[in-house]
Amino acid sequence: xxxxxxxxxxxxxxxxxxxxxxxxxxxxxxxxxxxxxxxxxxxxxxxxxxxxxxxxxxxxxxxxxxxxxxxxxxxxxxxxxxxxxxxxxxxxxxxxxxxxxxxxxxxxxxxxxxxxxxxxxxxxxxxxxxxxxxxxxxxxxxxxxxxxxxxxxxxxxxxxxxxxxxxxxxxxxxxxxxxxxxxxxxxxxxxxxxxxxxxxxxxxxxxxxxxxxxxxxxxxxxxxxxxxxxxxxxxxxxxxxxxxxxxxxxxxxxxxxxxxxxxxxxxxxxxxxxxxxxxxxxxxxxxxxxxxxxxxxxxxxxxxxxxxxxxxxxxxxxxxxxxxxxxxxxxxxxxxxxxxxxxxxxxxxxxxxxxxxxxxxxxxxxxxxxxxxxxxxxxxxxxxxxxxxxxxxxxxxxxxxxxxxxxxxxxxxxxxxxxxxxxxxxxxxxxxxxxxxxxxxxxxxxxxxxx
Numbered sequence: 001x002x003x004x005x006x007x008x009x010x011x012x013x014x015x016x017x018x019x020x021x022x023x024x025x026x027x028x029x030x031x032x033x034x035x036x037x038x039x040x041x042x043x044x045x046x047x048x049x050x051x052x053x054x055x056x057x058x059x060x061x062x063x064x065x066x067x068x069x070x071x072x073x074x075x076x077x078x079x080x081x082x083x084x085x086x087x088x089x090x091x092x093x094x095x096x097x098x099x100x101x102x103x104x105x106x107x108x109x110x111x112x113x114x115x116x117x118x119x120x121x122x123x124x125x126x127x128x129x130x131x132x133x134x135x136x137x138x139x140x141x142x143x144x145x146x147x148x149x150x151x152x153x154x155x156x157x158x159x160x161x162x163x164x165x166x167x168x169x170x171x172x173x174x175x176x177x178x179x180x181x182x183x184x185x186x187x188x189x190x191x192x193x194x195x196x197x198x199x200x201x202x203x204x205x206x207x208x209x210x211x212x213x214x215x216x217x218x219x220x221x222x223x224x225x226x227x228x229x230x231x232x233x234x235x236x237x238x239x240x241x242x243x244x245x246x247x248x249x250x251x252x253x254x255x256x257x258x259x260x261x262x263x264x265x266x267x268x269x270x271x272x273x274x275x276x277x278x279x280x281x282x283x284x285x286x287x288x289x290x291x292x293x294x295x296x297x298x299x300x301x302x303x304x305x306x307x308x309x310x311x312x313x314x315x316x317x318x319x320x321x322x323x324x325x326x327x328x329x330x331x332x333x334x335x336x337x338x339x340x341x342x343x344x345x346x347x348x349x350x351x352x353x354x355x356x357x358x359x360x361x362x363x364x365x366x367x368x369x370x371x372x373x374x375x376x377x378x379x380x381x382x383x384x385x386x387x388x389x390x391x392x393x394x395x396x397x398x399x400x401x402x403x404x405x406x407x408x409x410x411x412x413x414x415x416x417x418x419x420x421x422x423x424x425x426x427x428x429x430x431x432x433x434x435x436x437x438x439x440x441x442x443x444x445x446x447x448x449x450x451x
Contacts, residue, residue: 001045012038016057023106025327029352030057030115032359039282050450052442056116056278059109060176061085065155067133069148072141080186081152082161083131086112086265087446092163094380094387095420096170098132101179107327112171114351115380117437121412124384129165131156137172138292149180157185162193162390168383169198171326174244174289175210191318193391206386208400211378213349214248216378216409217322217401218256221347223413224368225320227427228344233257233429238318239341240264241325241435242288245349245376249322251281262313264325265295269313272298272305317341319354324349332357339365350370359430366426374412374433381408412436 012034017027034053041047056080056359063083071077081095082105084092095115098107107132133152137145160167169178186192199205208215218232225231237258239246242265250260259275272280283301287293290409299307313408314321314334321343323330330338332368335358338346345368349352352372354362362369385404389395396404412433 001193005042006368009038024112025106025110028206028356033117033428033434036170037433037438040316040435044420046446047442050107050446052445055445056087056441059084059086059112060088063159067135067148067152069151071144071349073439079133079135081133083156083186084108084112084129085165086128087116087441088127089448090120091127093129093165094126094127094383095121097167097173098129099135099137099172101134101136103132103134111351114373116441117434118377119380120437121374121415121433122377122381122384122408122442123411124381128382131167137177140226145177146180150184153181153184157188160195162195164196166387167196171243173376175200195386196288204390206382206389206395206401208401209386209394209434210244211248212375212382212405213245213379215252216381216405217249217347217349217375218252219378219406219409220375220413221320221345222372223410224345224347224370235319236261237320238313238316238321239322239324240313240329241350242284246324247285249324249349250276257395262316264313268296268307268309268311269296270295270305270307271313271316272302274304285307288429318343320345322347322349323353325353326350328355328356329353330358334358335361344368347375349376351376355401361427370429371433373437374416374429378405378409381405
């Protein structure tokens with residue numbers, strides 16, 4: 001980066017931090033994008049004159065609200081709810097809802113900012129948003145989760161709609177929670193629309209939606225691996241997480257010939273040197289999705305597996321790493337362990353799971369590395385396909401959805417190649433994804449005037 005671009009980035013970030021103090025995750029997400037797009041912005045004066053980037057980092061709307069609910073003991077509980085509507089230049093706001101104790105305004109803004117470019121990359125007409133609450137469904141009864149979801153939606157309903165803002169699930173918000181949220185929305189609005197995605201199969205949901213993020217990450221990894229004449233066949237894969245993304249990334253990687261050896265949750269990780277099988281994956285699906293148990297139970301069920309409490313799986317030697325849990329889960333030392341363990345491909349299934357220091361190590365080692373905004377876009381892409389099916393009152397087959405998903409991930413990969421190929425031939429997927437996503441949003445904003 002030349003001196004002029006560096007000065008632009010430093011000045012921009014200094015002002016952003018001044019206006020948004022204490023929002024470390026948001027600062028991190030913005031810096032990554034600004035460093036990628038600064039050289040592009042320097043080439044086109046209208047982008048600076050119209051202050052496109054300054055407008056993109058400012059949410060169009062931030063909604064923060066109280067969520068009171070009553071637990072099973074009859075005690076009143078109060079949580080905080082959020083919806084950050086970041087950018088609607090290319091379509092209605094679209095992004096998930098996260099229920100987790102770690103949720104803050106900074107995390108909501110970072111996720112909404114990332115979502116804007118991720119949605120742009122899909123080529124579907126969707127803007128960027130994110131929402132959630134510091135409520136955690138873990139350890140709560142179905143009745144408590146239902147009462148919380150109903151209270152949450154009683155405020156949120158006035159800010160969303162199928163042509164305004166279409167939420168979906170995220171961490172802590174699966175099929176159960178989407179069902180409760182949708183039921184309350186329908187009850188209040190007295191209408192049945194496609195206002196939420198991730199719905200049940202028999203009331204407006206799309207086939208393959210639970211699988212989409214994990215499958216899409218594998219399709220993206222396939223495309224990356226092919227650039228080096230490789231595939232999943234015979235490769236050892238470490239995956240973090242045990243939710244939808246991790247489950248179906250593991251399932252698809254296995255079906256493509258890989259040996260998946262790890263899964264994790266917030267308590268620790270399991271390492272199965274024999275590799276997961278379809279039967280073992282069925283057990284994980286039942287454990288996490290029905291019994292809502294902890295991943296350590298896997299090691300009780302399968303004696304060959306080891307459980308490591310309080311640790312992440314990145315010290316296990318592997319060829320391919322797929323972080324599918326949460327933000328900043330791969331730190332500098334983790335990245336170094338991966339490189340030393342023979343990892344040559346990191347495909348992000350979560351949002352911003354690698355720290356800047358870790359990403360620098362990946363780039364310096366010239367391994368294949370894809371940011372979440374590119375490789376985990378399969379989930380929101382299939383949500384967009386669900387919106388289309390709802391609008392035309394049709395339901396596509398799993399094969400039709402999978403075909404669309406595969407094409408979208410291939411198109412995102414090609415966009416990254418186009419804008420991210422360095423002079424030495426190395427593909428910087430971070431740069432490629434950021435520039436490709438930015439161009440579409442920036443041009444739409446420029447053409448729509450100062451709004």
